[in-house]
Amino acid sequence: MFVTLLVLRNALRHKLRTALTVVGIVVAITAFGLLRTIVDAWYAGANASSSARLVTRSSVSLVFPLPLTYAQKIRQVEGVQSVSWMNWFGGVYITERNFFPQFAVDPGSFLDMYPEFILPPEERKAFLTDRQGAVVGRKLADQYGWKVGDQIPLRGTIYPGTWTFNLRGIYDGVDKSTDQSQMFFHWDLLNEKIRKIYPRRAEQTGVFVVRLKDPQQAAEVSTAIDATFRNSLAETLTETEKAFQLSFVAMTEAILLAIQAVSYVIVVIIMAVMANTMAMTARERGAEYATMKALGFGNGYVAGLIFGESMAIALAGGLLGIALTFPLAAWFADAMGSLFPIFLVSEATVAMQVGAALLIGAVAAGLPAWRTARVRVVDGLRAVA
Amino acid sequence: MAIPFTYIVRNLASRRLTTALTAGGMALVVYVFATVLMLAAGLEQTLVATGQDDNVVVIRRAAQSEVQSGIDRQQAAIVETLPDIATGADGNRLVSREPVVLISLPKRDSAKPSNVVIRGVTPEGVALRPQARIVEGRMFRPGTSEIVTGRAIASGFRGAGVGETMRFGSRDWTVVGSFEAGRTGFDSEIWGDAEQMLQAFRRQGFSSLIFKLADTDRFDAVKRELEADPRLTLEAKRETRFYADQSETLSKFISYLGGTISAIFSIGAIIGAMITMYASVASRTGEIGTLRALGFSRASILTAFLVESLLLGLVGGVVGLVAASFMQALSISTMNFQTFAELAFSFRLTPAIVAASLAFALGMGFVGGFLPAARAARMKIVDALRAA
Numbered sequence: 001m002f003v004t005l006l007v008l009r010n011a012l013r014h015k016l017r018t019a020l021t022v023v024g025i026v027v028a029i030t031a032f033g034l035l036r037t038i039v040d041a042w043y044a045g046a047n048a049s050s051s052a053r054l055v056t057r058s059s060v061s062l063v064f065p066l067p068l069t070y071a072q073k074i075r076q077v078e079g080v081q082s083v084s085w086m087n088w089f090g091g092v093y094i095t096e097r098n099f100f101p102q103f104a105v106d107p108g109s110f111l112d113m114y115p116e117f118i119l120p121p122e123e124r125k126a127f128l129t130d131r132q133g134a135v136v137g138r139k140l141a142d143q144y145g146w147k148v149g150d151q152i153p154l155r156g157t158i159y160p161g162t163w164t165f166n167l168r169g170i171y172d173g174v175d176k177s178t179d180q181s182q183m184f185f186h187w188d189l190l191n192e193k194i195r196k197i198y199p200r201r202a203e204q205t206g207v208f209v210v211r212l213k214d215p216q217q218a219a220e221v222s223t224a225i226d227a228t229f230r231n232s233l234a235e236t237l238t239e240t241e242k243a244f245q246l247s248f249v250a251m252t253e254a255i256l257l258a259i260q261a262v263s264y265v266i267v268v269i270i271m272a273v274m275a276n277t278m279a280m281t282a283r284e285r286g287a288e289y290a291t292m293k294a295l296g297f298g299n300g301y302v303a304g305l306i307f308g309e310s311m312a313i314a315l316a317g318g319l320l321g322i323a324l325t326f327p328l329a330a331w332f333a334d335a336m337g338s339l340f341p342i343f344l345v346s347e348a349t350v351a352m353q354v355g356a357a358l359l360i361g362a363v364a365a366g367l368p369a370w371r372t373a374r375v376r377v378v379d380g381l382r383a384v385a
Numbered sequence: 386m387a388i389p390f391t392y393i394v395r396n397l398a399s400r401r402l403t404t405a406l407t408a409g410g411m412a413l414v415v416y417v418f419a420t421v422l423m424l425a426a427g428l429e430q431t432l433v434a435t436g437q438d439d440n441v442v443v444i445r446r447a448a449q450s451e452v453q454s455g456i457d458r459q460q461a462a463i464v465e466t467l468p469d470i471a472t473g474a475d476g477n478r479l480v481s482r483e484p485v486v487l488i489s490l491p492k493r494d495s496a497k498p499s500n501v502v503i504r505g506v507t508p509e510g511v512a513l514r515p516q517a518r519i520v521e522g523r524m525f526r527p528g529t530s531e532i533v534t535g536r537a538i539a540s541g542f543r544g545a546g547v548g549e550t551m552r553f554g555s556r557d558w559t560v561v562g563s564f565e566a567g568r569t570g571f572d573s574e575i576w577g578d579a580e581q582m583l584q585a586f587r588r589q590g591f592s593s594l595i596f597k598l599a600d601t602d603r604f605d606a607v608k609r610e611l612e613a614d615p616r617l618t619l620e621a622k623r624e625t626r627f628y629a630d631q632s633e634t635l636s637k638f639i640s641y642l643g644g645t646i647s648a649i650f651s652i653g654a655i656i657g658a659m660i661t662m663y664a665s666v667a668s669r670t671g672e673i674g675t676l677r678a679l680g681f682s683r684a685s686i687l688t689a690f691l692v693e694s695l696l697l698g699l700v701g702g703v704v705g706l707v708a709a710s711f712m713q714a715l716s717i718s719t720m721n722f723q724t725f726a727e728l729a730f731s732f733r734l735t736p737a738i739v740a741a742s743l744a745f746a747l748g749m750g751f752v753g754g755f756l757p758a759a760r761a762a763r764m765k766i767v768d769a770l771r772a773a
Contacts, residue, residue, distance in 0.1 A: 019662055024656040031649045060553050061489040061500055063452055090453070158453050160445065200589065233555065233587065250497040250722035262646055265417060269410045269650060275658035276406040280664045326672065
């Protein structure tokens with residue numbers, strides 16, 4: 001009890017210095033948490049994917065479509081429960097700034113295959129029966145103030161012209177990790193228009209989504225699907241939904257690695273600042289610690305005092321920083337709009353923040369504590385700050 | 386009278402650990418700051434240099450990249466009748482109809498697939514890009530399944546080196562050469578014969594049309610003519626503009642992210658400088674009193690401590706810049722969000738970045754040192770002497 005009090009009193013002796021150090025740690029821990037959360041957001045799509053779904057696409061690359069007739073053949077493959085298909089639309093809502101993903105889907109099979117998108121029964125029915133209908137996620141609807149019944153015009157970049165959709169439903173996610181900033185509409189509508197302008201590009205789709213009877217069979221089924229189309233004009237590449245999502249992450253890996261590296265650099269910077277504070281403190285109190293040793297307190301006890309003070313400051317800054325991370329992340333997610341559909345501070349991030357704070361405290365106290373414990377009483381008493 | 390400069394320098398030298406820790410923190414911040422600016426400069430330089438000012442790129446209206454675009458042969462023929470197209474040395478009109486697609490290739494080191502631009506070019510297309518020259522092997526022969534790869538692709542992807550083969554469009558393609566295009570976007574492309582590509586990918590239309598203007602000032606007139614033609618649904622851009630537009634999102638992303646991170650980091654470093662300078666002032670109270678008693682004015686005390694702090698910043702800035710300059714040897718390859726394709730670019734240190742980084746470092750030193758210096762200058766002589 002007495003020791004704790006002594007440590008705290010010591011920490012508060014230089015109020016300005018301690019306050020500045022705490023502010024520095026708060027900034028560092030908050031920034032560290034925010035950067036980790038950005039990295040997590042990058043992986044959000046992959047983490048939310050289901051292990052019971054496979055994605056089949058052209059083996060050359062995603063820009064090459066597959067013929068719709070493949071759906072029948074895939075359905076016949078052993079272990080496949082159902083098949084759906086979708087196309088990336090790439091439309092622009094008013095300006096390029098308002099980016100959000102839009103997919104042309106086969107509505108019935110799509111909604112069955114993705115139980116994580118929850119749509120009220122009457123909205124589901126309205127969507128299925130209106131060929132020009134569309135559904136959007138709750139977050140997207142809130143962002144643009146859309147209500148059911150609104151008309152949404154999109155300017156096509158891949159499919160020319162202006163496309164107008166009737167908003168028939170707003171889906172909610174089954175949990176927080178479900179992407180609620182996407183838009184889905186009828187694949188039939190897209191196909192009809194394409195048939196008129198580019199007959200050669202009709203009856204084709206970007207990817208097939210395959211639901212497995214048993215998730216354990218993912219490897220066998222993907223091999224079987226690809227074997228079916230080997231040496232055809234459009235060879236396929238089938239992988240789990242997670243691998244499919246991760247392939248997007250991998251393409252921007254260089255940026256991701258840079259963000260990760262930078263998140264550690266800030267911890268190192270603040271370690272230098274904190275170590276500086278502790279080194280100065282220990283030097284100034286050299287005579288005082290020597291007096292304590294002369295009175296009979298052990299080396300370990302004195303080192304423990306420095307260690308405890310460092311830890312107390314680091315933890316205070318760390319806890320404040322963690323508390324600040326949440327409102328800051330909420331603000332950041334808001335400012336970024338639909339760029340990061342899922343932006344949540346995970347438990348792992350908080351744990352890493354606590355770890356970083358402890359590490360900062362421990363490393364900063366290391367050298368001064370060791371020096372103070374080692375110094376001879378006579379030298380310590382003689383020393384001047 | 387001013388306090389001697391050597392006195393200030395010695396003050397820093399006498400407390401080595403503290404000086405090193407503070408300057409080290411600043412050096413890291415300057416390093417991050419400079420690297421980000423270098424990355425943005427490198428990206429910009431790569432994409433701006435990709436285009437030639439008198440070349441014009443024609444793509445389908447509203448398409449944002451060549452891959453999204455589509456131009457059928459009829460439309461292409463109409464564009465080719467433009468009288469403003471320049472004529473080459475051999476008398477051919479300098480216009481190239483090009484199919485551009487993406488193929489997914491595994492990276493050499495990680496085997497992870499990424500999208501690579503593959504472009505079908507004609508002899509005119511090669512003439513339109515004088516910056517590209519073969520550095521290894523030879524150019525592909527028209528009418529064959531031969532391809533040449535850009536420098537960044539040849540070294541970064543499996544099957545893309547000279548002599549290797551890759552399979553796409555149900556054919557095996559032999560890489561017969563590698564070209565360098567002076568650190569431009571073409572370094573991240575694969576080129577082959579345009580008509581062969583059309584067959585392999587079963588396409589009937591092209592992706593884009595590139596031509597050289599006979600008179601570069603006629604661009605606006607040509608653009609108006611093309612876009613007003615009711616038979617065409619195309620738009621024309623100068624090649625320089627076209628590639629600059631394609632890097633917009635990525636370079637904005639890099640500079641925003643980098644700016645935010647540098648700003649946050651600098652708070653940490655400024656606090657570090659402040660703590661150091663406050664301690665420096667506190668431990669030298671008696672000394673400051675003596676200096677005042679000797680006749681040095683408040684202003685010279687303030688200046689002395691500010692200079693000390695600026696020196697700390699300068700040391701950090703120089704160390705950070707030296708470390709950052711080594712980054713020029715590295716090149717980064719990542720996906721450009723707008724084209725969905727791989728793009729290699731390197732860090733580039735420009736005089737403007739050196740100036741900005743040093744100014745940033747000195748700024749951190751100034752902000753961090755001002756309050757402590759002001760405290761030192763405000764001290765009363767008697768109190769200061771008594772405190773010692």
